[in-house]
Amino acid sequence: MKSGFVDIHASLIAKCKQGDRRAQHEVYKLYARAMYNAAYRILRNQEDAKDIVQEAFIDMYTKLDSFRGDASFGAWFRRIVVNKSLNFIKKNRHVLVDIGEVDLAEDEVEITSFDYEISDVQNAMSGLPEGYRLVFDLYMFEGYSHKEIGEELGIAETTSKSQLSRAKVKLVELLNASKN
Numbered sequence: 424m425k426s427g428f429v430d431i432h433a434s435l436i437a438k439c440k441q442g443d444r445r446a447q448h449e450v451y452k453l454y455a456r457a458m459y460n461a462a463y464r465i466l467r468n469q470e471d472a473k474d475i476v477q478e479a480f481i482d483m484y485t486k487l488d489s490f491r492g493d494a495s496f497g498a499w500f501r502r503i504v505v506n507k508s509l510n511f512i513k514k515n516r517h518v519l520v521d522i523g524e525v526d527l528a529e530d531e532v533e534i535t536s537f538d539y540e541i542s543d544v545q546n547a548m549s550g551l552p553e554g555y556r557l558v559f560d561l562y563m564f565e566g567y568s569h570k571e572i573g574e575e576l577g578i579a580e581t582t583s584k585s586q587l588s589r590a591k592v593k594l595v596e597l598l599n600a601s602k603n
Contacts, residue, residue: 432496440487447484454497455480458504464560465508467549475511479504505565509575512557539598547597555590562587 432453438446458479463472483500490499548556557576561567567575569583576583
């Protein structure tokens with residue numbers, strides 16, 4: 424592996440590269456749930472998420488020789504799932520409108536204490552408009568930069584920033600409303 428990175432599933436991945444069906448099944452068992460969760464968070468539709476994950480597994484097995492080990496196998500595979508999910512959205516939905524430069528200072532939100540359960544946050548996130556939720560998810564959970572989000576979604580970097588800012592404001596509103 425490059426960069427001194429050690430993948431805990433390296434021997435299993437090596438067997439998959441050789442076409443070992445048991446190893447492929449083991450990889451499926453190890454990663455299916457996490458990849459479904461990633462796809463579902465982006466797509467918000469169970470059937471679409473299941474379809475994307477199945478397609479991603481097929482792609483992953485056919486592209487396994489391109490896995491160089493620069494990152495963990497899980498991170499590499501997750502990127503396939505996220506990209507397939509984003510491509511699905513681009514093909515089937517219009518999510519964001521580029522609103523250009525926005526003064527974000529007025530929308531910035533600071534949370535000084537956090538007294539919410541995970542289920543509260545999940546419920547509030549499901550109440551976000553799709554564009555806000557998608558940018559929030561990609562930035563906060565997938566670790567994408569605003570530049571990467573812009574490139575993936577075909578929007579300006581400033582639009583990504585404003586969508587994230589507005590998502591935070593709306594999320595706090597939804598969380599506060601759920602406490603009342």
